[in-house]
Amino acid sequence: MILWFTIVQIAVAVAAGLFAVIAGLAGRRPSDYTVGALALVELLLIIQVVVAIIAPFAGNPPSGDLLEFWVYLGSAVLLPVGGVTWALLERSRWSTVILGCLAFAVAIMLWRMEVIWMIQVA
Amino acid sequence: MTTTETRSRMTGVGRVLVIVYAVMALAATGRSFVQIVRRFDEAPLAYSLSALAAIVYIIATLGLVLAHRRGWYTIAWVAIIFELVGVLVVGTLSLVVPELFQHDSVWSVFGRGYLFIPLVLPAFGIWWLRTHRPASARAAARSQEVAA
Numbered sequence: 001m002i003l004w005f006t007i008v009q010i011a012v013a014v015a016a017g018l019f020a021v022i023a024g025l026a027g028r029r030p031s032d033y034t035v036g037a038l039a040l041v042e043l044l045l046i047i048q049v050v051v052a053i054i055a056p057f058a059g060n061p062p063s064g065d066l067l068e069f070w071v072y073l074g075s076a077v078l079l080p081v082g083g084v085t086w087a088l089l090e091r092s093r094w095s096t097v098i099l100g101c102l103a104f105a106v107a108i109m110l111w112r113m114e115v116i117w118m119i120q121v122a
Numbered sequence: 123m124t125t126t127e128t129r130s131r132m133t134g135v136g137r138v139l140v141i142v143y144a145v146m147a148l149a150a151t152g153r154s155f156v157q158i159v160r161r162f163d164e165a166p167l168a169y170s171l172s173a174l175a176a177i178v179y180i181i182a183t184l185g186l187v188l189a190h191r192r193g194w195y196t197i198a199w200v201a202i203i204f205e206l207v208g209v210l211v212v213g214t215l216s217l218v219v220p221e222l223f224q225h226d227s228v229w230s231v232f233g234r235g236y237l238f239i240p241l242v243l244p245a246f247g248i249w250w251l252r253t254h255r256p257a258s259a260r261a262a263a264r265s266q267e268v269a270a
Contacts, residue, residue, distance in 0.1 A: 065160060071152040079145065086141070094134055098141045105145050108237070 001062075001117040002051060009044045010107045016041050017103035024096030030087035031096075038087075038099050041106055042080040048110075049073060064116035072116070076109040136186070136250055143183040143247070146239060150176035150228045157225075165225035171212065175228040175240075178204050182247065195256050202251065206244035209233055213241070 016037035023034055052073060056062065062069055083102040087095040154172035162169050178201050185198025213232035216223040223230050233240030 065156065067160065068153075068156040071156050075148050075152050078148075083141075086137075090137070092134075092137075094137050097135075097138050101138060101141060102145070105149075109149075 001048070001055065001114055002060075003114065003118065005048070005051065006110055006114045009041075009048060010110050012044060013041050013103045013107035013110065017100045017107060020096050020100030020103060022100075024093050024098075024100060027093050028096055029091045029093060030099060034096050034099050035084055035087055038080045038084055038103060041103055042077070042084075045073070045077050045080070045106065049077065062117045063119065069113055069116045072109050072113045076106050076113075079106055079109075136254065139243075139246055139250055140183060140186050142239070142243065143179060143186060146228075146236070146243065147176065147179035147183050149236065150179050153228070161225075168223050168225040168227045168230075171208075171229070172227045175205075175208060178208070186247065186250070189251065189254060190256050192256050195251070198247070199251055202244050202247040205240070206248070209240045209244065 019037055020034045023031075028034070052069070056066075079102045083099045087099055150172065154169065154176045157165075157169040157172055182198060182201035182205060185194050185201050188194035189198050209229045209232055212223065212227060212229035216227075216230040226235055228236060228240055232238055
């Protein structure tokens with residue numbers, strides 16, 4: 001993992017989470033903006049997948065358990081997809097709140113991934 | 123009237139609750155999978171508990187989704203009460219007898235590793251179940267009132 005990229009990614013996920021939760025609680029249905037914010041989170045996650053595949057071959061191996069890392073990353077990639085699918089099926093304000101909650105969950109999981117990659121001493 | 127309301131799928135804030143439960147189920151399942159594959163022999167008790175917690179989260183998620191059916195409503199209650207007891211007992215034990223839970227489980231220190239969501243979630247679950255009884259249970263309660 002690349003620390004600055006992960007930090008940018010977490011910041012985007014937190015911002016998307018705040019934006020969608022506030023918009024949802026304000027009564028907004030899922031819009032191009034809230035769904036778009038989650039799409040951006042997903043795009044960054046896919047880039048992270050590519051980074052995580054390449055990094056060990058580029059002299060940046062994980063310090064922690066690679067299996068644990070991939071379970072986190074695999075789960076995180078699924079969350080925005082699930083949330084957006086839900087938002088398209090169920091166009092209510094609560095779907096917008098759900099989009100936000102999932103973005104927060106992605107942010108937390110990214111931080112755990114960074115810890116697994118960087119800090120753990122096996 | 124009320125029957126159409128209760129027969130429809132989960133509405134409103136209940137859906138958010140289901141999603142949070144589903145994410146917890148996913149997180150707990152993923153983590154216990156890794157723990158059991160990698161280091162089960164190091165802490166069989168804590169890791170078995172992780173797996174059990176993951177299964178209960180999955181059951182609670184299903185129970186909440188299908189709570190409009192009577193059987194599932196009961197299952198949801200059992201799963202959520204089990205969770206509440208689990209997080210309180212394991213949380214307390216992990217502080218009082220730390221050598222028993224040196225390896226993290228979902229419920230260690232009241233779910234600290236999960237932002238204390240495991241501690242708060244059962245309360246929301248119980249609140250939701252209390253306010254959303256299935257139609258059949260409500261009718262039964264009403265007939266009892268009439269009889270009394």
